[in-house]
Every structure is written in C-alpha cells, then in structure tokens.
Amino acid sequence: MSAALAEELQRLEEQGSTGILRAGDGEFHLARGAVASVGCRRTIGLDRLAVEAGVATDEDLRRARAGEPGALLRRPRLETLARLSAYDAAYFLLETEAEAEFIPTEEHWLAPVCRIAPHALVSECARRRRPDAGPWTADMVSTVPVSPTHRARRKRTVLTVGQAEVLAAADNHRTIADIARELGRTTYGCLVAVRDLTRAGLIEAPESVDAKERRTRHLAAAPPPEQGRHAARAGYAAAQQNSGTGPPLPRRVPAPVAPPTSGRHALVEEASAAARTPDATTPTPGTTARTADRNSRGADTYSWTPPVDQPWQQVDRALLIRIRTALAELA
Structure with a gap:
C-alpha cells in the first residue's frame, strides 16, 4: 500500500x-x-x-x-x-x-x-490485503490474461455462482478487469474469485514478469528452426576465414560403400549384376556366352541386350536356377 x-x-x-x-x-x-x-x-x-x-x-x-x-x-x-x-x-x-x-x-x-x-x-x-492472496496481485488485473487449466485435478469442487461466471468468462485473452466489465461486477470481487479458482486448480497461476522476459530473450537469441548444426558449422568456418584465425573446416564427403565380395550376399549381387549389366564380349544380343574363366568360377554368365524390333527372348535357365538358389539362402 x-x-x-x-x-x-x-x-x-x-x-x-x-x-x-x-x-x-x-x-x-x-x-x-x-x-x-x-x-x-x-x-x-x-x-x-x-x-x-x-x-x-x-x-x-x-x-x-x-x-x-x-x-x-x-x-x-x-x-x-x-x-x-x-x-x-x-x-x-x-x-x-x-x-x-x-x-x-x-x-x-x-x-x-x-x-x-x-x-x-x-x-x-x-x-483486503490478505497474506494468502496467492500469485495474483493488484497490478495484474489489467495486464495478465486469465487462463483456465487444461487438466483439472480429479476431485469434486463446489463453486459459487460468482466463481462459475468468472471461470466461464476466462478465455486466455480477457484480464480480470475485462471479466469484471463483461459481468458487471466489481474488479476486486473478480480478483478474489480468480484467486480461489487458482487455489482449486481450475485457473493457471500467472507467470512473473521476470520469467516472461527471460523466455523472450531466450527465444530471440535462439537460431531459426531451419538452421541446424551444419549451418552453424558453415557460419563458424566463414567467420574463421574472414578473420584469418584459421582455415575453414573441411567438408565431409561420405565414402563409397564397396559391394560384398563373399558370402551369400555376394552370390545375390553377382546374379543380379549379371542380369542388369550387359557383357561387353557378348557376340550377339539375346544369346548366352561362355566366359574365359568358366573353369575357375564354375558357372555360366548370361549377357544380353533387349532387342529393339525383335520379340522377347527366353531367359537362360541356368541364371534362373542361380537366382532361386540365392533367394532360398536368404530366406
């Protein structure tokens, strides 16, 4: 006072x-x-x-x-x-x-x-300045909006007619003074009702001014959502290059993944590669050819090129057997 x-x-x-x-x-x-x-x-x-x-x-x-x-x-x-x-x-x-x-x-x-x-x-x-008034002070009646809680405690709460009217008028936008004008009641009476509803867990407690300012400063200092760690790293590298304090950070390039060379995965890869890559030594499109290392590999290699103006040729039976064997191993 x-x-x-x-x-x-x-x-x-x-x-x-x-x-x-x-x-x-x-x-x-x-x-x-x-x-x-x-x-x-x-x-x-x-x-x-x-x-x-x-x-x-x-x-x-x-x-x-x-x-x-x-x-x-x-x-x-x-x-x-x-x-x-x-x-x-x-x-x-x-x-x-x-x-x-x-x-x-x-x-x-x-x-x-x-x-x-x-x-x-x-x-x-x-x-009227009660020590148990709670967080709602007199200077908040025209500055802080009244917000009802989204999840009330599961207990029976008996409300007076005035408290029910104030709770119904709370919409996250109206202040206590606005609610008093809306209902035609005294502002102090609405303030007391809001305090009681806050203690009952039906209205959210107001945030302090310091907490709001800290949250506003934190949001203002934070980078935009589209800027991740890669954008921050690029900005740091540009700052180093402009200031002459050090070389820019190297760009990371992912290394190519080598295909498997052994095991059942290699067998599937070999069979599928033979089906989708034509052999450079194929004498005639659409026919089979024995490779030079047949004895060492012990298998037939099928190489073909789809004809443009000829009907579809039947796939080699040996290739189908190898693909079926590979799928059986994977299963």
Missing part, C-alpha cells in the same frame, strides 16, 4: 478539504474531508453497477452528473452501490506508488448520500 497516498488522504481529512485528489489512473472526490466517490480505470465504476442493478438508467446518471440528481438520491440502494464502488476503486489506487495531486473543486453530486472517512477507507483496503 502506498503510504504517501494514505497520509495525503488523512491530511485532507484533517483539513476538511473539498476537491479531487488525482493518483495514478484514478481520483478521489472529497467533500469537506470525507470521500464521496472514487474512480479508477481498472474498475467499472458506479454507473455500470447502478445500471446492472436496476437502480438508475443512463439518463438518470447523465442528469446527476450535470447537477440534477433529482429523485435518484432518495433511492436507498444507491448509497450501498456508491460505497461498494468507492472501496473497489480505492483498493487498486492505494496499491500504486504514483504521486498524488490535489485540485480544489466543488462537491461531488454523491456527497449528500455517500461520506466515507479516509482513515476508514484506508483501513478497509489494508484489511
């Missing part, structure tokens, strides 16, 4: 001042030292509360702001809503450390029905 702002309110109370005390994103309207109204951009204000409750219309509030409240001040529920709005806005204004500025003006139109002592207002806001 801002001690300087609380002391300024108490000083104006002792002096019986009338005017507007501006602080942060809101203001306190004082009438003879008492607080008549409090406004904050993070809360919905009295106008929305009165319209949602059916106490006043937009036209009634417009006339009241123009200095003609009329019968509106005689409605009992207006004082209750005015106090509720004042405590709601004062809670968030007293949490800021902004400098306050007092401007003397005329009394607010709510002064006849709403008069709150500044010391009582400060005491109530201090009471």
Whole structure:
C-alpha cells in the first residue's frame, strides 16, 4: 500500500478539504474531508453497477452528473452501490506508488448520500490485503490474461455462482478487469474469485514478469528452426576465414560403400549384376556366352541386350536356377 497516498488522504481529512485528489489512473472526490466517490480505470465504476442493478438508467446518471440528481438520491440502494464502488476503486489506487495531486473543486453530486472517512477507507483496503492472496496481485488485473487449466485435478469442487461466471468468462485473452466489465461486477470481487479458482486448480497461476522476459530473450537469441548444426558449422568456418584465425573446416564427403565380395550376399549381387549389366564380349544380343574363366568360377554368365524390333527372348535357365538358389539362402 502506498503510504504517501494514505497520509495525503488523512491530511485532507484533517483539513476538511473539498476537491479531487488525482493518483495514478484514478481520483478521489472529497467533500469537506470525507470521500464521496472514487474512480479508477481498472474498475467499472458506479454507473455500470447502478445500471446492472436496476437502480438508475443512463439518463438518470447523465442528469446527476450535470447537477440534477433529482429523485435518484432518495433511492436507498444507491448509497450501498456508491460505497461498494468507492472501496473497489480505492483498493487498486492505494496499491500504486504514483504521486498524488490535489485540485480544489466543488462537491461531488454523491456527497449528500455517500461520506466515507479516509482513515476508514484506508483501513478497509489494508484489511483486503490478505497474506494468502496467492500469485495474483493488484497490478495484474489489467495486464495478465486469465487462463483456465487444461487438466483439472480429479476431485469434486463446489463453486459459487460468482466463481462459475468468472471461470466461464476466462478465455486466455480477457484480464480480470475485462471479466469484471463483461459481468458487471466489481474488479476486486473478480480478483478474489480468480484467486480461489487458482487455489482449486481450475485457473493457471500467472507467470512473473521476470520469467516472461527471460523466455523472450531466450527465444530471440535462439537460431531459426531451419538452421541446424551444419549451418552453424558453415557460419563458424566463414567467420574463421574472414578473420584469418584459421582455415575453414573441411567438408565431409561420405565414402563409397564397396559391394560384398563373399558370402551369400555376394552370390545375390553377382546374379543380379549379371542380369542388369550387359557383357561387353557378348557376340550377339539375346544369346548366352561362355566366359574365359568358366573353369575357375564354375558357372555360366548370361549377357544380353533387349532387342529393339525383335520379340522377347527366353531367359537362360541356368541364371534362373542361380537366382532361386540365392533367394532360398536368404530366406
């Protein structure tokens, strides 16, 4: 809580001042030292509360702001809503450390029905600062979106009507202040509901600002997905070449894989190579030929070239036998 702002309110109370005390994103309207109204951009204000409750219309509030409240001040529920709005806005204004500025003006139109002592207002806001509030602080109501959990704990959770409405309005985009405007409720009430839902495991806890900054810096420093270790190695080699600190890294070229020369795999390779590679010594396309090393190898070699304008020739029977024998060995 801002001690300087609380002391300024108490000083104006002792002096019986009338005017507007501006602080942060809101203001306190004082009438003879008492607080008549409090406004904050993070809360919905009295106008929305009165319209949602059916106490006043937009036209009634417009006339009241123009200095003609009329019968509106005689409605009992207006004082209750005015106090509720004042405590709601004062809670968030007293949490800021902004400098306050007092401007003397005329009394607010709510002064006849709403008069709150500044010391009582400060005491109530201090009471609302519970030590078990959890990770949700007052400065997050307009900056951090509320995200429901994707996997809730398997246990029965009893929710109030207000908590169910807040949980239904959480969509990973709305903040607590946005949810309050959507539902027409006080921002502090929605903040309390979000805290309770977070403890129940139905809403995710907010990340700290430092954690977000560290994650943003890490993502900015990381290379793009398409750059792998080869791109990093090429960049390092280019940097070395430009700086003259050393020769570039040699490029790795995969060595050719030699075909097997023995075993049953060699037999299959020999048979398949004979079928797909024509023999340079073949005298006539489409016929068989005995090789010079027939006695040493003990097998026939078939060499052929598909004729262009002749019908298909029958495959040599010896080659088919060797291929069948190789497949049998592989099986």
